[in-house]
Structure formats: structure tokens, C-alpha cells
Amino acid sequence: MTTRTSTGQRGDLFAPGCPTRRLLDRLGTKWVSMVVKLLAEAAPGEVRFAELQRRMPGVSQKMLSVTLRNLSHDGLVARRVEPTVPPRVHYRLTDLGLSLENPLAALREWAEEHMVEIDTAAHRAG
Amino acid sequence: MTTRTSTGQRGDLFAPGCPTRRLLDRLGTKWVSMVVKLLAEAAPGEVRFAELQRRMPGVSQKMLSVTLRNLSHDGLVARRVEPTVPPRVHYRLTDLGLSLENPLAALREWAEEHMVEIDTAAHRAG
DNA sequence: CAGTATCCCAAGGGATACTG
DNA sequence: CAGTATCCCTTGGGATACTG
16 A cells, blocks of 8 residues: 555554545545646646636635645645735646646546446435 | 536536536545545455455444445445345445546555655645 | 635534444 | 444534735
């Protein structure tokens, strides 16, 4: 399993440090996949906060802010503040973020191809 | 974005039906990636409930049960009950589940290669 | 404009006990 | 053995209001 990990060392309890699980934890939060996709489409260009919000119907200011902050914190997204008043903040994927786009796109394609089958199965089961 | 969806139709509020988001919702729950990986490694063979639990340190009976039930419900996992007493229940990935293994493995590889960089970035940021 | 702060609710998930 | 049922706590995330 290659459970070499930096934070959650096996031993204390069990292994919360499986990289895949940790990655999916991050990607699994509600707005991440959408933000990453929008930024990936714009890459290597940037997208402003307001533009992201406009293109993500239903997202609150708080959650968009939190999502972007987390992604920045993880080094997947870069923030650039234009020192005007009112300020404009631009976001883009870092190289690390871009490198994630590939496997993520594969997952997206799978989802778009097969979610119908999942829905069908789920519907049959009730 | 190909927002054609069966359940969450755009119109009422916004679009909660993005396939990728829905897929990540499912994969993002705590034990899914681990179960899928174990079943994928055993494919096309089966794995018993107790064996899964033994190989997933920390999982509770409840959560393993819930996880497997959800995956069955979605048509990713098949359940086979051996009519003995006490009963033995065997799980395996369906064809649909197996087809997910590919993109998921790509994501796993990315995670194992790059989680260190994420940790580094997160650590630098505090 | 791009946030942060506060409040609050619903869902995820752990512990424990019980059953076919 | 392989579950289900109950209880309870923690987290994700929405609504609203305020600030540099």
C-alpha cells in the first residue's frame, strides 16, 4: 500500500495517513472539484473571486473563501492580490494543481460516462 | 460542463447534479477508497466482510457495513451470501466498479507522488 | 470587492449493545 | 459471522451581518 506518510504515522492508532484517503478527503468537500475545474479551464490564466462565484451557482461567499484558502494552503492554488481599491484577487492553479488536473480529468470523464449507470442501479435498488 | 443529470435537474435552485461532484461525494466518505482498493487488488476474486475489517484498521462494523451497502446500492460492488450458519458474505467489484479502478488508480499514484508536496506547502503555511 | 465573524442545522461517523 | 439499532459528538456547510 506504500503507507509511507508524513503526518499520520502508523503506530499510534492505525493509519489515517493513506495518501489516497487524505487526497479524497480534500477533493471530496463540496466545492473543490468545481473550483479546480474552472481554474483548470482558465489555466494558465487567472480567475477572479467574483468570477468564480458567478460561475458557481449556489456557493456562498464563506464557502468559496474557505475552499480557496484550503487549496492555497495545500499549494494547489496561487493567490494574487491586485493592490487597487476595491481590491481584486486573482486565482490560478499552481504547477502542482495543474499536475492534479490530469488524473482528475480522467475521473471526471468516468463520472460523466458512468453516473447514469450508478443512478440506474441506485434506482433499481430504491 | 455537460450538466445533463438525472436526479438534480437544473432549474429549481442551481445544479447539484454535476457528475464529478456527485462521484467525489461518494468516494470522499472515509472508508470508500480503502474498500475499493482492497477489492480491486483481489479482483476478480472476492473478499469476506471479516477479511475487509481485518485489513482496515480502525473501521467499525457499522461503517464498514454502511460503506459496503452504499457501494452495492450504487452498483459498484456485488454481494454474495454463503447460506451457511453462521453466514459468510463475500464482496467483489462489479464490472462498473472495476472500470472505476483505472482512473482511481491514477489518482492514487498522484496522491502517493505528490502528497509530500502538499504536506510541505501546508507545513510552510502553518 | 473580497473577504471575516457568528450562529445554527444536518450529515458523517465512532462506541456500544443487540440479533438472525 | 455479519450485520442492525441507538446514542452522541464532531464536522461541513448555509444564512446573515460586518470590515478594510
